[in-house]
Amino acid sequence: MSVAQGRWTGVALDHQIQPASSNPVVLNGQALAVWRGEDGPVRVWEDRCPHRGMRLSFGFVRGNTLRCIYHGWAYGADGQCAEIPAHPALAPPKTICANSYPAETRYGIVWTTLGDGASGPPDLGPDEGWEGVRSLFVAASAEAALTALARFDFGAGATTRMLAGDIVEVSFGPELRMLVVVQAMDDERAALHAAAKGARATEERAALAKRLERLRADIEQA
Amino acid sequence: MTVTTDPVALNEWVPCAWHGQIAIGAALDTMIFGQDIRVERTGDQDYRVTTFGGDSPRELPVQTRYTCVFTTLGDDPRALPEIPEFDEADRRITGCGRVGVNTSPYRIVENFLDMAHFSFIHTDILGAADQTEVLSYRTEHRKDVDEIWAIDCTFYQPAASKAAAGGQLTKYLYRVMSPFSVMLYKNVATDPSRNDAICVFIQPRRETECLAYMPMAIVDEQSTIADIIDFQQSIFLQDRVILENQRPALLPLDPTYELPTRADASSIAYRRWLKAMNIRFGILEKQAA
């Protein structure tokens, strides 16, 4: 795997994890449920209900609790089971707790790590002003995606530089730059999450998204 | 995978086709426990099952019962269960074909035994969203027949069957006849003295790849067979999306790996029984520390 277990990785665009939703994400072969309550921050949990193993990405959100679709068990923001509908009078034992991972939103991207999270997401400057462009999913390894990304032609005047092992910055001049973060799903699949910043970021978003679709074709042809 | 060597799993009868699936004179290739088999229909009620691929072909025993064709790879298999309801003249006897489910057979059995999911997965049919409580029931290991039973089960159901006219408190009896077969008796809406009998017999193709057969013996003079099949298939395909998304697909027998509550008493009894018989096929092996 290209992404070390302890490192933080972008796994979704913040704006695409909508309020009151739970979403499936695969990171280094580990299935995750990325969910958001009716308000508040994104959370990243193991995609497995502690009760009978049902994937929590199929769950539904009420208030700021995530409920498993199978038996409606409700989990609070801390992962603790708060309610078991089969036994309304029962206070769920403390041992029933969803397995959670560190999660943080920065640069319009949701970051997590399968490690302890001590280091935090990479520091790429101030967080303000970033907006998600789009995510791409490719039938290629993260390594192949990075190689193709690093040499992709983003158009006249664009310069590409590697910020970290799995993060590329594309600069289109002083009014527009774009981050592309590569996430290994498994050995054969990867995701790329792109966010942009600058005076032209909003008006250029559609064009950048189209350009990224060309990048996807490039990666898969390589 | 290769053919399982688990003697416990091998010594069970499992279905390999439903009666009527194969035309007379024709054959169907399928698999049990990783072993390729060919099911030939040699006459109206006559079938021949042989292994192929790998070792030299051998002929396997065959029985046709409960709308299914059964076979076994074992030398000393547990007998098929007796289900007398299938012999009652006024019952509607039907199967539902067979449905593929990519999980271990035990996940299918546990889901069938479970009442706590009715309100969430079979909403407005087998359970109501505002009546989720599972009242206490009893489980027992009937040693004379080596079966697991759950008795005194009740659950409020808005539309308990195709024949039901409205909501009712349904009484259930559950019966696990083998690691790969389970059935329930539920009281008939129109005649409280009788029970519908609904079974699931599982053909494990591989550890996490199954075919489920659902023979039923129903008391219902009104509904068409198409209606009865449609009702049962609709219920089962509501469960199927759950079954294929439980992780892991193999069944963990370590009681700390998945945490049950009182409503899971039948699942707890089933897992304990599987553990005691030392079955290995389709079971999650303990991870090395």
Next chain:
Amino acid sequence: MTIRLYDYSLSGSCYKVRLMLGFLGLDYDRVQIDFYPGRQHRSPEFMEINPLGQLPVLEDDGLRLRDAQAILCHLANKHDDSGQWLPRDQARFGPVMMWVMFAGGELMAASAARLHDALGYDLDIEAARAKARAAFRVLDDHLTGREIDGGKWIVGDTPTIADVACFPYVALAGDGGLGHEEYPALRNWMRDFRRLPRFHAMSGIPEFV
């Protein structure tokens, strides 16, 4: 006025029609066809109703129609006075029809994968899944573009028969061994669709959103 639907509960194509009838608030009679295991849709009696031997079939006041997409067009054309579900203006009519045809064409690869996995149909499953993924990607890209433009439905500012036609086999992808991990725009669109008034689920699509 009587509407009759020849129906099979597990059919995603029949579900398109049931959804539309529900959104339009129309009462109808169902004739349950034993599609599996009975193969009643291939019986001589049913072949007289639809010589293609396919479900669904809709009868509406003497008119008999086959093909889910054609039936959606008919229902919206006849029973939706608001014009929301089948817009007639030039900017929307063509795009709606384009995506309706896509639902009956490319997206049906997801139906094939599901028939293979659930009902044992003998077909090239890897080819079916690859085609279904390609179709999902096309729709996900389109909905990503819609989201950038501030829209959330396939065409225009309201749900149309394009959304109704595409929804079932996208939502039922898992039944054919296809995950939703790689389609964030599809996930958000499906969630919005499931929260529409008068939406109802079917087997394989959980009730709770």
